[in-house]
Every structure is written in structure tokens, then in C-alpha cells.
Amino acid sequence: MKKAPFFVGYLPVPRDLRVFLWIICALLVVGAGAAGYAVGSTQDNPGDGAFRFDYGRQTVTGVIELTPLPLLHVTEGNDRIPAGRTLMMTAGGKAGVPDRAAPLEGQLATVSGVLLERGDLDMLQLRGGQGGLRAAEGDAPAVTPEPLGRWKLTGEICDGKCLAGAMRPGRGLAHKACANLCLTGGIPPVFVSTQPVEGAEYLMVTGPDGTAMPDAAYDRVGQFITVEAEITRHGDLLVMAIDPATMEVSD
Amino acid sequence: MSVKYIPVQWNPNKWYYDAALLAGVVLFLWVFIYLTPGALGHDRPINPQIHNARAFGACAFLMLTVILCIGPLARLDRRFLPLLYNRRHFGVLTCAVALTHAFYVLNWYFAFSATDKYAAVLEANTSYGQLAGFPFESLGIFALLCLLILAATSHDFWLKFLTPPVWKSLHYLIYPAYAAIVGHVALGALQDQQNLTFAWIVCVGAGLVAGLHVAAALKEQLAGDYEGGGGDWIDICATSAMTEGYAKIAQLPDGDRVAVYLNEGRLSALSNACAHQNGPLGEGKIINCLVTCPWHGFQYNVTNGRAPAPFTEKVPTYRVRVENGTVMVHRQANPPGTYVEPVPLPSAEGAV
Numbered sequence: 001m002k003k004a005p006f007f008v009g010y011l012p013v014p015r016d017l018r019v020f021l022w023i024i025c026a027l028l029v030v031g032a033g034a035a036g037y038a039v040g041s042t043q044d045n046p047g048d049g050a051f052r053f054d055y056g057r058q059t060v061t062g063v064i065e066l067t068p069l070p071l072l073h074v075t076e077g078n079d080r081i082p083a084g085r086t087l088m089m090t091a092g093g094k095a096g097v098p099d100r101a102a103p104l105e106g107q108l109a110t111v112s113g114v115l116l117e118r119g120d121l122d123m124l125q126l127r128g129g130q131g132g133l134r135a136a137e138g139d140a141p142a143v144t145p146e147p148l149g150r151w152k153l154t155g156e157i158c159d160g161k162c163l164a165g166a167m168r169p170g171r172g173l174a175h176k177a178c179a180n181l182c183l184t185g186g187i188p189p190v191f192v193s194t195q196p197v198e199g200a201e202y203l204m205v206t207g208p209d210g211t212a213m214p215d216a217a218y219d220r221v222g223q224f225i226t227v228e229a230e231i232t233r234h235g236d237l238l239v240m241a242i243d244p245a246t247m248e249v250s251d
Numbered sequence: 252m253s254v255k256y257i258p259v260q261w262n263p264n265k266w267y268y269d270a271a272l273l274a275g276v277v278l279f280l281w282v283f284i285y286l287t288p289g290a291l292g293h294d295r296p297i298n299p300q301i302h303n304a305r306a307f308g309a310c311a312f313l314m315l316t317v318i319l320c321i322g323p324l325a326r327l328d329r330r331f332l333p334l335l336y337n338r339r340h341f342g343v344l345t346c347a348v349a350l351t352h353a354f355y356v357l358n359w360y361f362a363f364s365a366t367d368k369y370a371a372v373l374e375a376n377t378s379y380g381q382l383a384g385f386p387f388e389s390l391g392i393f394a395l396l397c398l399l400i401l402a403a404t405s406h407d408f409w410l411k412f413l414t415p416p417v418w419k420s421l422h423y424l425i426y427p428a429y430a431a432i433v434g435h436v437a438l439g440a441l442q443d444q445q446n447l448t449f450a451w452i453v454c455v456g457a458g459l460v461a462g463l464h465v466a467a468a469l470k471e472q473l474a475g476d477y478e479g480g481g482g483d484w485i486d487i488c489a490t491s492a493m494t495e496g497y498a499k500i501a502q503l504p505d506g507d508r509v510a511v512y513l514n515e516g517r518l519s520a521l522s523n524a525c526a527h528q529n530g531p532l533g534e535g536k537i538i539n540c541l542v543t544c545p546w547h548g549f550q551y552n553v554t555n556g557r558a559p560a561p562f563t564e565k566v567p568t569y570r571v572r573v574e575n576g577t578v579m580v581h582r583q584a585n586p587p588g589t590y591v592e593p594v595p596l597p598s599a600e601g602a603v
């Protein structure tokens with residue numbers, strides 16, 4: 001140690017030390033590149049969810065139902081979204097369409113926008129104003145949800161829009177604040193169940209007895225949980241009214 | 252060493268330092284941002300904003316890890332001292348990289364909402380009572396604020412203005428900041444990753460920082476504490492342990508460190524803390540009768556602790572004596588700049 005070359009910042013570096021420093025610098029720079037590759041190339045696959053701009057704008061007509069978040073039971077569809085489908089809807093950004101849809105409850109409406117799709121999950125992002133959602137002429141058929149009983153499910157509450165592909169990745173704990181922000185904005189929450197219910201892996205979440213998802217559930221967004229819920233079939237979509245008292249973190 | 256606020260000026264070493272620093276950062280970001288998307292082979296790419304946020308975030312974490320390793324490394328092996336020399340530039344660049352990470356996050360996850368994005372980042376998740384799902388963003392914000400304070404006060408003006416002890420304690424903020432960043436990463440990004448590469452890098456990095464600090468502290472304890480009895484004269488080392496031109500460092504009962512030098516066969520003692528930034532004077536060397544600080548090269552006359560004119564810095568001196576082959580220092584420091592007659596080292600008498 002006594003013999004170690006002595007460095008003073010403003011003086012030329014002694015020769016032995018210079019070699020040492022060049023080696024350290026080279027190691028650090030090469031190490032930085034290697035670390036960039038190691039971290040960057042091992043990120044998880046965010047899934048195949050995406051905005052389907054390639055499908056073009058979708059315009060369909062159907063009956064508005066409030067769960068309380070609005071659903072559209074398609075009566076007049078197109079190739080992509082046939083009659084009989086039930087659509088969850090969102091506005092642009094982190095906002096839902098409850099305020100725009102509420103006045104049309106039980107009535108026919110024409111909606112238009114771009115589809116978000118991830119596997120079996122989809123959601124329509126409506127255009128702004130009348131072009132995205134407007135009353136349609138005609139008599140609206142009644143929609144009757146079919147109760148499927150009480151279930152105990154394990155999975156994760158997500159915001160349906162990011163999950164469907166608005167963000168990649170769009171679920172999990174790192175994404176929780178973003179998901180909460182979407183949900184408070186009125187975007188439908190979606191439960192990703194580990195066990196399909198009647199063939200469905202994705203279920204829309206509400207609170208009990210026609211209420212919105214309870215505040216207590218926000219603490220559990222993005223987490224792997226077990227919860228009991230009354231499940232009802234709304235057209236081809238399952239809606240689960242969770243009982244917040246039964247919510248448990250699962251491992 | 253200087254009468255101005257810019258005592259440490261640009262010099263070639265600083266250019267090399269900054270060039271290597273920039274090269275490392277640019278290479279990391281370039282590889283991460285432009286090279287890895289092709290290597291990932293996902294059906295659909297990760298959103299570029301998220302990919303970039305991750306690149307800058309990981310880069311800031313690694314930079315801070317390296318910064319915090321430099322200090323103990325230099326204490327363990329003085330050849331690393333030059334890396335310490337310009338560490339402030341490293342810190343400021345880290346702050347800029349971390350800030351870029353924050354902007355990507357803010358303008359992606361917290362944008363597109365009716366809520367103001369700055370409010371959203373604080374309000375969207377308030378699950379402070381739980382570990383899984385904890386609002387890890389708040390830890391990142393805390394760390395970023397620390398880095399901003401440190402970067403803003405990094406200039407020597409602030410060092411003078413706040414005085415070195417206050418400045419130095421302020422800059423210990425780097426430790427809570429690093430702890431917060433480890434928590435930020437552990438409770439955020441690592442929660443969802445199935446691939447464990449980054450988790451390993453974080454563990455090894457944080458472990459290295461902790462391990463090196465412990466090792467350096469142990470080494471100093473073993474080497475530096477020759478505290479004898481409770482008297483006023485403190486044992487430093489055997490006379491035979493002294494080396495011409497260098498010092499022995501020891502900790503005094505009040506926690507201050509003293510550096511005892513052997514210069515031309517005679518012993519003198521100064522406070523170990525440089526008046527510039529509390530650099531370890533005792534790890535410096537005597538050049539032309541002047542103790543030279545290893546950090547930025549401030550110099551002090553070994554007999555009176557005064558910087559040579561026109562500079563005005565002073566450090567405290569100590570009285571020295573030799574008894575039964577042991578070098579001893581009086582625990583009471585003299586006021587900075589007090590002359591103390593050097594004490595001849597018995598065994599070296601006549602030899603130098």
C-alpha cells in the first residue's frame with residue numbers, strides 16, 4: 001500500500017496507475033453495454049393486446065345497459081362485431097363513457113370507434129362526442145341478465161383497457177397506480193381468472209347489488225387475490241359482483 | 252488551496268473521466284433502447300415509452316450503485332482514488348438520467364387522464380399499508396428529490412456556503428436515496444418480472460454496496476484504532492510502522508481522526524479531514540513538505556496545517572510525542588493553523 005502510486009487530480013497520472021485506470025474504465029464501459037443488454041433483453045413478453053387500428057373504425061348499434069358501468073348489447077353488428085356480442089366501452093385516454101351512456105340506458109345507441117383486443121378480451125374505444133355514441137332509432141329489445149350463482153375465484157383485478165392492449169405491459173403491481181387511475185376515470189375493471197368460468201377467462205367487475213367496484217378493491221388491484229362474487233351473464237359477457245368482505249390475498 | 256469558488260478547475264484528467272462516464276452511459280442506453288427490442292422477439296413490442304423508462308431507470312440504478320462502490324473501494328485500495336476525484340460529475344449525470352426516467356413514467360402512466368399528472372402520481376395509489384402493491388412511486392420521488400438536492404448543491408460554492416461539515420452531512424442523503432431506490436425497484440419493477448436477470452443484478456449491486464462499506468469500515472477499525480487507555484495521550488502505532496512521506500491514521504476518543512506524518516525523519520500530526528471536502532488527508536502524500544490531499548490535491552504545511560500562500564485553508568494540528576517506541580498524539584486538537592514543532596523519530600535519527 002505504501003508503494004501505491006499517488007494520484008493528485010491536476011497532475012499527470014503516474015504510469016502504473018494509468019494502466020490500472022485504463023483497465024477499470026474499459027471494464028466499466030464494456031460492463032455498461034453488457035448490463036444494458038442483459039437487462040433490456042430479458043424483459044417479459046407483454047402479451048399480444050393492442051389497439052386494432054388495422055381493423056378500421058367499427059360502428060355498431062345495440063342496447064345500452066348500466067351495470068352500473070355501461071355495456072352495449074349489439075343488435076346490429078358487422079363482420080368483426082356480430083349481433084349478440086356484448087361490448088365494454090371506453091373513451092380516449094384514462095376515461096370511461098358512463099356519463100355519455102347513462103342518459104341512454106335501456107335504449108338503442110350507435111357507437112363507433114377502434115377496437116382493443118387481447119385474446120378473447122376486447123373493448124371499444126369510442127370517438128369523442130356524437131360521432132362516438134348517439135341515440136339510434138328503433139325499439140330496444142329488453143336485456144335480461146342470467147344469474148350464474150356465487151363463485152369463489154382466484155385471479156387479478158386489472159383495468160380492462162390497459163389489459164386489452166392500451167399499454168404493453170398493462171397489468172401487474174408495477175402498473176397498479178396507472179390501473180387505479182384508469183378505473184377511477186370510469187374504465188371497466190376486468191378480473192383475469194386463473195380458472196375459466198363457463199369458458200370465460202376475463203370477467204367484468206362490479207360491486208354488490210348494482211354498485212360500482214368498491215373502494216376496498218382498489219387496494220388489491222394488480223394483486224393475486226381470491227374473492228367471492230355473484231356472477232351473471234350479460235349477453236356473451238360475464239359480470240362478477242364481488243363481495244369485498246371475502247377478498248383475500250392469495251399466494 | 253484556493254481563494255475562489257472554483258478551486259478545482261478543469262484539467263485533462265477530468266475530461267478523461269467525463270468521457271469514460273459518458274461513453275458508459277450512452278452505450279448502456281443505446282444497447283438497451285435500440286438493440287434489445289430486436290432481440291426480445293415478442294409478438295408485439297413493449298410500448299416504447301415503457302421500454303425507455305426502464306432503460307433510464309435501470310441505468311440510474313446502476314450508476315448510483317457504482318458511485319456508492321467507489322468510496323469504499325478507494326478506502327480499501329487507494330488505486331481507486333482517481334475514480335472518486337470527479338465523482339460529482341457522475342452524480343449530476345445520474346440525477347439527469349433518473350429525471351429522464353421520471354419524465355417517461357409521468358408522461359405515460361400518469362398522462363391521458365382528467366387528473367393532473369403530478370397529482371395523479373401521488374393520489375392514484377394510496378395503499379401505503381401493504382407491501383405488495385405499495386405505492387413504490389413515492390420511494391422513487393423521494394430518491395429523485397435527494398438526487399436533485401445533491402446535484403444542485405454539488406458545486407464548490409455550496410461547499411463554502413454551507414461549510415464542509417454541513418455539506419458533507421447533507422450529502423449523506425445519498426444513502427437514504429439509494430435505499431429508497433432499492434425499495435422502489437423491489438416493490439415496483441421486480442414484482443411483475445418473471446425473468447429474474449434484473450432481480451439478480453439489483454441484489455448483487457445492493458449487496459456489493461453494503462459489503463464494500465462494511466469491508467472498508469472493518470479495515471479502518473483494524474488499522475486505525477490504536478486508542479490506548481483513557482489518558483490524554485493516545486497511542487497511534489509503533490515507531491517502526493511509520494513510513495517517510497506518509498501518514499498513519501487513527502481515530503481519537505471523540506471520533507475525530509488524526510493523521511500522523513513522518514516528514515524528513517520527524518513526526519507531525521494534522522486532522523485527517525481536508526478543509527476542502529473532508530477528504531482523507533492522511534491517505535495523501537507529502538510533496539515538498541506539503542501534505543497533499545488525495546481527493547483534489549489541496550495542500551497543507553505539515554507543521555502548521557496551513558495551505559501555502561495565497562491560499563487560506565487551515566486544518567487543526569495535534570501535539571505528538573514518542574514513548575517506548577510508540578507514537579502518541581494528544582487528544583486535544585490545536586486551533587487550525589497552529590504551529591507544532593516536529594518531533595524527531597528516534598529510530599530514524601541520523602538516518603534521514
Ligand code: FES
Pocket residue numbers: 525526527528529530531544545546547548549
Ligand atoms: S482536496 Fe478536496 S477534499 Fe481534500
